[in-house]
Amino acid sequence: MLDTTMVVTATWDEEASVWFATSEDIDGLAVEADTLEKLERKIADAVSDLLELNGKGPDLPEIPVRVRTEHVLKIPNPHF
Template identity: 60%
Template structure:
């Protein structure tokens, strides 16, 4: 997942090449993380991706 600041809309936008359909936006990075993680959880279920992980691992790059 990557996050970029959209100057025109004044929001952070998250997208991912690994999670089909992920597009989340929020006014702060903290809110973006929560929104994106919730969307990833929903999208993995909707896309039929099975996981036995208790949570989605997040790391800074």
């Protein structure tokens, strides 16, 4: 039974211009998209499929997934 919130990390790949998501809580999760909104839809689809494939079906009407985002914000240095 799954009784905790799963964590997914979404990271911006500046070179490829895409967001990609992975998770230590969800075996096999690896999806990418050009926007966070599209990535969230792909995460939702992948989580459902992977939990079924991995035999980890929760006894809950909804699957709690926390999406954490990581990206580098480059701010011009006013002293440069």
